[in-house]
Amino acid sequence: MAAHDHAQARSELGDSDGPQEDQLQEAFDAIVSEGAQRLHRTWREVLTTGLAGGIEVAVGVLVLFAVYAETGSHLLAGLAFSVGFIALALARSELFTEGFLVPVTAVAAGRGSLAQLGKLWSGTLVGNLVGGWLLMWLVVQAFPDLRATAITSATHFVDAPLDLQSASLAFLAGIGITLMTRMQHGTTSDVAKIVAAVVGALVLAGLQLFHSILDSLIVFAALHAGAPFGYGDWAAWFWYTTLLNMAGGLFVVTLLRLVRSKDMLQRERADAAA
Template structure:
């Protein structure tokens, strides 16, 4: 097949790759580099607001769950928090696994920067969520039991394999949800995606370290019989599994799909500026 004919089949790009894959690679590299190169104040404040935004979703979840007793409806209400993350440009742990990973592979950041992003986002999500739930517990005493019941359900799992599987699913679901939102600029798509993601994560009782921890913090402040040791043991299992779910199930296959472009950008055989022009 002649080069001209091949490119006609692939699309309008000057590079020997499908337009959609080129767009995915370039977009994730650029956005990932932006996140990796955030200054400390920006990184910390973004993570704290991520905890606040998730707290808003938890507030909606608790309200609906107490009113209806339905985990499915509560999960759909929780989607408000995921939508707030997108619209407010804050950040949730496991949400951005693919972007920084692609940026590092493409030479637009370092592994140390990626670890810094993940660690700071996790810690600040927890701090922001703790502060938000402290206010919720004081303001809404009638909802304490609902928060406690939800938290106990997350901590008390029937077996370790079930716990691991639920944490893997949660990491994969949140990571995929974010990637789906990045694939469209349509706000309606974002609303639908966030609603479905909340439905799945909360409805199935998936275990997400940052999301569930904020609910557990609220329950502990409300008087739940959950010790710091109980929480630490639960957290130590869930967080690594969330990472594995987001990285192995969702991120790495997508990295493999665009690896040729990422390597080309790193080696400067595909100039990033030109690739951006072609992708746009």
């Protein structure tokens, strides 16, 4: 149902709270529409958009390495990494950790199934990792002076024990990336979306939160560069980071948005069942 139809329905029922509610409804409708489109992609579309997303994040990692090597500042390197998130936003590629708010809302609204959500998540995750792994190999070959920077950066993640601090860093990363998604879907302005991407990059990369895709690409670069650890060390870090990213994104930002949109979800499910 179009946004103006929802607004008319609310007006007739006398439950419209004015312009703010209308804006929330428009944002909700846009999220459901985009989420349904993403959920109904074929495997080919899911994998290719995931590959593209991994490549774009890898470009951001390249710039992150270059700036960190020159400045030694994680905050400046995090700002530089925003190139990757800006590319994702403008090119409309797919990042695994950006799949928590939008497609989940579409499923809750009855516009997609859990099986489709599983396909989107698994295909995007594989595509991100494969695309990122390939481009990080190319980066290491093209910029051998950055190899030491890659190994130093990756050590922060693979050497981290599974304790409360590591779990908190991964949980916060899930909240941060999903909040960035929420901000970008709350506006139609490309400038505002870019600002949200820069803020997201500063929080995630600048503060070295544990992000399953971004930091995996850093580790892949280090492995290509001959790091003194292996893929087993990466996997030992990756499994809990991925689960906690999902927990932070789903049980904080997404859940709050779904609770806030309860009435809209009920109307949408009724429309979907009609």
